Amino acid sequence: MIYVAWRMLTGDRAKYLSLVIGLAFSVLLMTQQGSIFTGIMMRTFAMVTDVSAARIWVMDPGVQYPDDLKPMKDSDLSRVRDVPGVDWAVPLFKSNGRARTADGNFQTVFVFGLDSSTLLGGPREFVSGKLTDLWTPDSVLVDEAGARRLNVKKGDILELNDRRAYVAGICKATPTFTSFPIIYTTYTRAVKYVPGDRRVLTFVLCSPKDGLSDAELSARISKATGLAAITKDQFIERTLRYYAKNTGIVINFGMTTLLGFVVGLAISMQTLNAFVLDNIRHFGTLKAMGATNFTIAKMVLFQAVVVGLLGYGVGVGATALFGNTAAKNSPQLAFKFTPELMLIAFCAMTLLVAIASVLSIRRVVKLEPAIVFRGS
Amino acid sequence: MGDASATAVATEPAIICRGVTKVFESDDSVVHALRGIDFEARPGEMLLLVGPSGCGKTTLLSVVAGILDQTAGEIRVYGQDVHSMKPAQKTAFRLRNIGFVFQQFNLVPSLTAAENVAVPLLLRGVKRAAAVQRGRELLTQVGLADKTEVSPLHLSGGQQQRVAIARAMAPEPRLIVCDEPTASLDGETGQHVMELLKSTAVAADRCVVVVTHDSRVFRFGDRIAEMLDGRITSIRNGAEHG
Known part of the structure; x- marks a missing residue:
């Protein structure tokens, strides 16, 4: 039945593409906003990472971040x-x-x-x-x-x-x-x-x-x-802590990034849910014919995972492309697309697929097969 | 179907309904859809459930097919008390024993005609290639040999219903239930679909129950059960239909 699920998913090319594009857009939103946030935050400790030879930084104990100049x-x-x-x-x-x-x-x-x-x-x-x-x-x-x-x-x-x-x-x-x-x-x-x-x-x-x-x-x-003698990692941590505590950047940009995630999640859930709704009659028919809830759940999950993975791939690719193109044309753009961010986006997409699948599966499991005997 | 089934068929009714009632209750209303239904259907016959809209035909069909539970009464399909089965058993029972034909055909548009016919076989675990091949054979049987690889979207209503009939027959069920199979078709196509049902779906070891309000197809029924207000008011032979 996985084959049937695949064909149901890809049969209508336009719907299939809009589903993948919807999810890809969500991932793009999450990763692009996240990359800019990461890029900006990494600039706060750029000096520490650029001076790679130094394993230990010694400074006045009052120094909280690299631009906080308190000479000794x-x-x-x-x-x-x-x-x-x-x-x-x-x-x-x-x-x-x-x-x-x-x-x-x-x-x-x-x-x-x-x-x-x-x-x-x-x-x-x-x-x-x-x-x-x-x-x-x-x-x-x-x-x-x-x-x-x-x-x-x-x-x-x-x-x-x-x-x-x-x-x-x-x-x-x-x-x-x-x-x-x-x-x-x-x-x-x-x-x-x-x-x-x-x-x-x-x-x-x-x-x-x-x-x-x-x-x-x-x-x-x-x-x-x-004096304060700290390792490179400790200096980075100290810097981030300072910016998080004393500037509005984390809360302000973090909110935008979070919004990107929430909007992305909402779009994806809505898109996946709409797809299941579109096919509810077919699922009802399958149930009437003797498909178990487990079979239907597998089908829905398969469809969600496929579009989730494709959407993730396209979204991540689009983010990387955006980053490359934008960085070439505007070197001032703070954009850092890290593997950690990719992992976070993957986890978010997995979570999203799981939630959307559970909601859709619940809908299908609760579906009364008798609906297929209703005319319209 | 094997010999054993055929023997069983010969000795027991396909459907037995005794005092079946169905009540739909909501916050502000109670609807008595079925009010004590008694009838039997035999293997090898096509039984038509006829009557005006809202008389309970489709509800009765749903209850007989095990996709809706009756409120009271007894239903046996080939000796099996469907009502007493657990949901999973009921699902497995439908898969093994019942084929469905719907008013709106309910074909998956993204599958080819042959693949649509193969779906019940896939549900039973038959390998895809074998299932689709069987689908092609059945489509040939219903006169659609040249449409096996075509999407239902490119078939006429009559052709779609023929695909649906082939799909219903695919798992070789002992009971086929049809809900208004001609309602979405013009008169002539409806006649052809009923002829096909009669000639291919009805078999010695299989019973076909058709819900219809289309009087033009009454002549195809071996017996006709007339319903009104949730009751069967008469059961007569199809030949008696004037």
């Missing part, structure tokens, strides 16, 4: 290096600067100062130039999106806080939450570009010696220095 004393770097088990520790400077664009406007930028000798924490992918170009006098690297915004390319001269900066290369970096251009330079140069505070050391990046876990070393550094 320069001597804190030495104190961290002195903690037993530290393999290496380098400084990272981060501050806001003001760059003057070619058309005379000013643009706020993030200035990152990397350890001058190792350049640890610097970008890894380049459109032009290379990391070691930072050893050239006055040189800076600008991220790709930022370069477009500042309208600069490799070889141009940039005015950064009224100082001359030579654009030695264009690199790739994950856009930040505020979408400010990112400028990399050496630590010593960055301090000169953004003068002002007596304290300038924003973060210390470090790594444990072999055999020592990140968590163990973090605890040791915290205890020895009184």
